[in-house]
Amino acid sequence: MRVALVYPEVLDLARFKENRREFPPFGVLYLAAVAERAGHEVTVFKVADGDHVRDFTGFAAVAFTIPSSATYGVIRDCRRDSHYGSDPLILAGGVHPNFYPEQTLLDIEPDAVGIGEGEETFLHLLTRAATRRFENIDGICYLRDGAPHRTRPRTLLKSIDQLPLPARHLLPEADLIMSDRLSTTDLRMAHVMFSRGCPFPCRFCAAAQTRIQYRSGTSARQELVDMIDRYGIEGFAIVDDNFIVNKNKVRDICSHITDLGLKWSALSRVDTVDAPLLADMASSGCMEIKYGMESGSPRILKAMRKRITAEHIHRAVRSSRAAGINVKLFLIHGFPGEDRHTTAETMDLLAEIAPDIDRVSLFRFVPLPGTYVYDHPDEFDLHHTSSQPGWDGDWGQYHIHHNDTHWWGTEEQFAEVQAGYEQLAAMVDELWPDRHQLPRATSSATPA
Numbered sequence: 001m002r003v004a005l006v007y008p009e010v011l012d013l014a015r016f017k018e019n020r021r022e023f024p025p026f027g028v029l030y031l032a033a034v035a036e037r038a039g040h041e042v043t044v045f046k047v048a049d050g051d052h053v054r055d056f057t058g059f060a061a062v063a064f065t066i067p068s069s070a071t072y073g074v075i076r077d078c079r080r081d082s083h084y085g086s087d088p089l090i091l092a093g094g095v096h097p098n099f100y101p102e103q104t105l106l107d108i109e110p111d112a113v114g115i116g117e118g119e120e121t122f123l124h125l126l127t128r129a130a131t132r133r134f135e136n137i138d139g140i141c142y143l144r145d146g147a148p149h150r151t152r153p154r155t156l157l158k159s160i161d162q163l164p165l166p167a168r169h170l171l172p173e174a175d176l177i178m179s180d181r182l183s184t185t186d187l188r189m190a191h192v193m194f195s196r197g198c199p200f201p202c203r204f205c206a207a208a209q210t211r212i213q214y215r216s217g218t219s220a221r222q223e224l225v226d227m228i229d230r231y232g233i234e235g236f237a238i239v240d241d242n243f244i245v246n247k248n249k250v251r252d253i254c255s256h257i258t259d260l261g262l263k264w265s266a267l268s269r270v271d272t273v274d275a276p277l278l279a280d281m282a283s284s285g286c287m288e289i290k291y292g293m294e295s296g297s298p299r300i301l302k303a304m305r306k307r308i309t310a311e312h313i314h315r316a317v318r319s320s321r322a323a324g325i326n327v328k329l330f331l332i333h334g335f336p337g338e339d340r341h342t343t344a345e346t347m348d349l350l351a352e353i354a355p356d357i358d359r360v361s362l363f364r365f366v367p368l369p370g371t372y373v374y375d376h377p378d379e380f381d382l383h384h385t386s387s388q389p390g391w392d393g394d395w396g397q398y399h400i401h402h403n404d405t406h407w408w409g410t411e412e413q414f415a416e417v418q419a420g421y422e423q424l425a426a427m428v429d430e431l432w433p434d435r436h437q438l439p440r441a442t443s444s445a446t447p448a
Contacts, residue, residue, distance in 0.1 A: 001040045001126060004059040005032055006078060008071040009048040023191035023239050024176055027094060027118065028065050029166035034119045037164050040126065044170045052078040057085040060129055063122070064108070066094040069369040070399035079108050089129040093118050095206065096395070099370035101141035102148040112142040116154045117196075117209070119163060156211060160196060161219045165226060173231065182235045183288040183326055184358070187263055189235040190227050194220050194253060198241040200269065201305045204294075204332060206370035207241060214249040217256030224260055235263035235285075244268035244289075247277050254284035263287045270316035271308050278323035288326040288358070291316055296349030297342035300335050305372070310349055317356045326358040333424055334365035334417045336373065336380040336408045343420030347427055354431050362428050364421065366403050369395070381408050 007025040032042045045054050052074050056062045062084070066075045079090070093114035097104040101113040112134050114121050121139045128134060134142045139154030157163070168176050182189040197209035227233045243266040244250055265288040266281075273289070281289075293313055295301050301308060320327050331346065350360075367374045367382055377385045383406065384397065397405065406414045 001060045001129065002058060003035050003040045003042045003126065004045055004054075004056050004062045005042060006045045006047060006054070006062065006064045006075070007067070008065075008074045009046050010071070023237070024166075024168065024171060025065065025067065026166055026191075026193050026239070027067065029168060029170070030119055030163060031063065031065075031122050032167035032170055033164040034123055035126065036167060038123055038126075042167065042170060044167075046175075047074055047078045049074050052081065054078060054082045056082055056088060059085065059088050061089040061091065061126055063091040063093065064110070066092065066096040066104070068398075068400075069096045069395040070397075072096050072395040076108055079110075089125065089132070091122070091125055093122075096369065099206070101150065105141050105143065105148050112137075112140045115139050115141060115150065117156050120157070121154055156209075156213065159216075160213045161216050165223050166193075168227075168230075177231050177233065182237055182263060183265055183328075185235070185263065185287075187234040188232060189237060189263075190231065190233050191239050192220070192223060192236050193240055194238055195240045195243055195245075195249070199245065200242065200307070201372070202292075203303070203305045203372035204335060204365065204368070205241075206368045206374075212242070212245050214246060215253075217252040217254075220253045221256040221260070224257055224262060228260065228262075233262070235265075235287075238264065238266040240267065242267060242269060242272075244272045244277070247272075247274075250277065251280055254280050254286075258284040261285065265290065267292070268316075269308065271312040273316050273319060275319045275322065278319050278325060282323045282325050286325055288328055289316075289320055290328040290330060293329045294332045295335070295342065296346035297338075298345070300338060300342050300346075303337050304332075304335055313349065314353060317353050321356045327356060328359040328361065329357055331360065331362045331424070331428075332365050333362065333421050334407075336365075336382075338365070338417050338420065339413070340416055340420055343424055347424055350427065350431075357432070360428050360432050362425055363400070364403055365407065366398060366400055366405075367407055368400075369398055383407060 005028045007028045010022050028044060032044060035042050047054065064075050064079055066072050090110040091112055091114065092104055092108055092110040097113045098115055101115050105113045111132055112125055116139045121137065124137045134140055138152050141148055141150045177188060177190055179186050179188050195212055195214045197212040198207045199210050199212055224236065263285050266286065267290045270291050270293065294304060294306060296310065317327050333343070367385065373380050373382070374385060377388055385391065
């Protein structure tokens, strides 16, 4: 069967700096890999605003992925404006459909929407391209008797090691291999995903899966050796939502890759690391950890449900530096309740730890659809959500680039947050003038 997989390019990131790309669409690449292993012929299509019309003639199935609400519009337009053959099976999945399957089903009009872990679901759906009989497939939403109907949830795979390696060969090398993304180096590197899920309840994060699944050290090594042989990589960045949770799993991976001589980075919380683990990571080539500090205000951290303290932040930074690992911090400013006092607390803590910090990315808060904040607009005095009267239907407003929308509170509160952000941004710019970060005011989707 000929299968088309369609994903959106994030132009604001990909074109911010020459040769800068986002990490590849791992969801699509894993779906492509399992489909190829099952004997299907797969083609991957990248679309963007203003470049979304494609010819899918000859494909028996066309699957669209929507990795964020901000990219919903381009995929919707691609679905509506593209050309098709006789009657292909149309599928949709990804982060946005995972949270809003019924709305996706009615608006984009696929035959089925995937919910949850997608590989097995995708293969089962492909076998029903002719019959369109979906009632016995777990983890989907489809029309039954003219109305959206959800089947029972799909059980997560016991081991994600059973999945084939992502089908990187379906993308051009320029979308996979980069030389400006691993800390402050120019090493030839790639992105990898060694775990799935995040068990922590941060209220600004749209985590679709709360059970974490790790790949084994053997599987991780296999992927890295493959990329050394195929692409000549010198390093890699782990893009997992929260790689450092289970210390034994992390050590298993470290022990299997140490002799490869690769440099690497990962994302972590500040309360899941300790000195022995950091030493093991450094020995295996870890050169940078990106921590989600988010705020220096105890009140804001509590409101975010971060479950961390200033002492956690101090300890993680000190221990990382002692292990010889660089530290990058992610900050979120403007979470509901932010004011001049909480901004000052963040600036004070940042000043204390600044000598041990190599890079900082400062983001504005955006209430991403699917997060706790977004789903409780009254609790946070939110504006502009899809559940409120007068919503204009524009999912694209939840983008994470230069977003200074007045999301919550009164005009006076917004003005105070704006002033605080400018103060904090000026401090970050002064202390880390060469931090090579994304444009300021970009995201509320930082590590947990």
